[in-house]
Amino acid sequence: MSNKMWGGRxxxxxxxxxxEINVSIDVDRHMYAQDIAASKAHAVMLAAQGIITANDAxxxxxxxxxxxxxxxxxxxxxxxxxxxxHMNVESRxxxxxxxxxxxxxxxxxxxxxxxxxxxxxVRDTIDETDRALAxxxxxxxxxxxxxxxxxxxxFTHLQTAQPVTFGHHLLAYVEMASxxxxxxxxxxxxxxxxxxxxxxxxxxSFPIDRAATAKALGFDRPMANSLDAVSDRDFVIETLSAxxxxxxxxxxxxxxxxxxxxxxxxxxxxxxxxxxGSSIMPxxxxxxxxxxxxxxxxRVIGALNALLIxxxxxxxxxxxxxxxxxxxxxxxxxxxxxxxxxxxGMVLDMVPDEARMKLAAGEGYATAxxxxxxxxxxxxxxxxxxHHVTGRIVAKAxxxxxxxxxxxxxxxxxxxxxxxxxxxxxxxxxxxxxxxxSFGGTAPKNVAAQAKAWLKRLEKERKLG
Ligand code: ARG
Numbered sequence: 001m002s003n004k005m006w007g008g009r010x011x012x013x014x015x016x017x018x019x020e021i022n023v024s025i026d027v028d029r030h031m032y033a034q035d036i037a038a039s040k041a042h043a044v045m046l047a048a049q050g051i052i053t054a055n056d057a058x059x060x061x062x063x064x065x066x067x068x069x070x071x072x073x074x075x076x077x078x079x080x081x082x083x084x085x086h087m088n089v090e091s092r093x094x095x096x097x098x099x100x101x102x103x104x105x106x107x108x109x110x111x112x113x114x115x116x117x118x119x120x121x122v123r124d125t126i127d128e129t130d131r132a133l134a135x136x137x138x139x140x141x142x143x144x145x146x147x148x149x150x151x152x153x154x155f156t157h158l159q160t161a162q163p164v165t166f167g168h169h170l171l172a173y174v175e176m177a178s179x180x181x182x183x184x185x186x187x188x189x190x191x192x193x194x195x196x197x198x199x200x201x202x203x204x205s206f207p208i209d210r211a212a213t214a215k216a217l218g219f220d221r222p223m224a225n226s227l228d229a230v231s232d233r234d235f236v237i238e239t240l241s242a243x244x245x246x247x248x249x250x251x252x253x254x255x256x257x258x259x260x261x262x263x264x265x266x267x268x269x270x271x272x273x274x275x276x277g278s279s280i281m282p283x284x285x286x287x288x289x290x291x292x293x294x295x296x297x298x299r300v301i302g303a304l305n306a307l308l309i310x311x312x313x314x315x316x317x318x319x320x321x322x323x324x325x326x327x328x329x330x331x332x333x334x335x336x337x338x339x340x341x342x343x344x345g346m347v348l349d350m351v352p353d354e355a356r357m358k359l360a361a362g363e364g365y366a367t368a369x370x371x372x373x374x375x376x377x378x379x380x381x382x383x384x385x386x387h388h389v390t391g392r393i394v395a396k397a398x399x400x401x402x403x404x405x406x407x408x409x410x411x412x413x414x415x416x417x418x419x420x421x422x423x424x425x426x427x428x429x430x431x432x433x434x435x436x437x438s439f440g441g442t443a444p445k446n447v448a449a450q451a452k453a454w455l456k457r458l459e460k461e462r463k464l465g
């Protein structure tokens with residue numbers, strides 16, 4: 001038998017290979033809830049406009065509710081021969097309510113249907129991602145407050161640079177996550193227009209009310225151009241690019257966790273909850289979750305690239321190529337969701353080795369800049385000269401094999417006679433971080449204030465819901 005949705009023009013069944021390449025039900029079944037919601041809104045509007053009878057609309061709604069619960073329960077029989085979620089639902093509706101089911105597709109096409117469903121799906125994903133990122137920020141800010149004064153080495157070029165606090169480092173990721181949330185919010189705002197009623201590509205001759213279906217589905221307004229409505233996937237691309245940037249942030253943090261937990265570095269420890277052992281080396285404690293967060297970034301960036309490539313050569317309006325938008329995007333969103341939750345778990349789980357952090361913070365003459373700043377402040381030396389003098393003092397300490405604060409005052413005075421005992425007070429790592437009080441700097445009191453401000457802001461957001 002030919003397909004019952006377009007059997008009029010067709011007499012033969014598709015070839016098996018045709019069916020295999022064409023079918024999308026394994027992927028688009030994940031947006032069944034959105035598909036049914038859009039169909040319900042469409043049916044209500046058709047009845048309100050007098051395009052179908054109130055009785056047919058009532059039966060359609062009832063049938064769609066039955067299908068929603070069947071799919072929810074797992075008792076729905078998805079048929080590959082019916083290609084996609086739209087035709088699976090419509091076909092089941094016909095089994096349930098008879099010929100009235102055939103009226104649901106009046107004044108719409110699968111082209112505006114799929115665009116509507118996927119917008120709703122991506123919108124739901126954005127909302128979930130936002131909630132997950134808020135929880136991630138909450139965990140980071142909480143740990144930052146706890147470690148506002150815990151000194152650790154700050155790095156540039158992965159070389160010990162200047163002491164910072166662990167809290168300050170964690171708050172850096174709160175800021176990144178905040179911009180990520182902003183990007184998702186921007187994407188959400190632009191995607192929140194309804195394609196429904198654009199029909200196949202040209203609109204329809206029926207007196208539909210697109211504003212009504214847009215409103216019923218929580219869209220801000222109907223899309224203004226029917227060709228655009230059915231043929232762009234920029235909303236997916238934009239959301240994937242926000243996801244890609246977000247996953248790059250998570251990946252950098254994951255990489256730091258991998259470095260910090262290495263026995264060579266040993267700045268933090270993860271518990272059994274977020275590590276795995278080795279089947280052969282009994283001593284091993286591997287940061288697999290962090291490694292996988294790092295790796296999943298590849299999927300997200302890959303999905304963004306793949307969809308950009310799918311879209312770049314497509315003329316208006318709908319082309320079947322667009323069916324390939326969903327699998328990669330759904331996998332990417334799933335990977336990102338998992339990555340955010342895994343990072344949140346690790347943030348709550350990690351225990352810094354404070355003694356080692358402090359020791360490492362002072363290694364590599366990390367307070368040399370503090371000495372140079374002292375020379376500028378106290379002796380009114382130009383910074384360039386102070387840099388030079390400090391460089392010579394560091395060289396002396398290095399050749400004597402001692403840390404900067406271990407160098408006798410006399411040795412410093414041999415290089416710069418005006419240095420006084422007061423200079424020694426700036427050489428400890430605690431004094432160093434404490435002095436960094438400039439806005440956005442690492443001073444513990446700045447960090448504690450920032451962490452508290454974030455916790456308050458997140459709490460307020462949560463209350464507003
Ligand atoms: N499964 C299709 C997709 O995801 C639905 C739209 C099909 N439209 C069409 N004219 N063949 O894109």
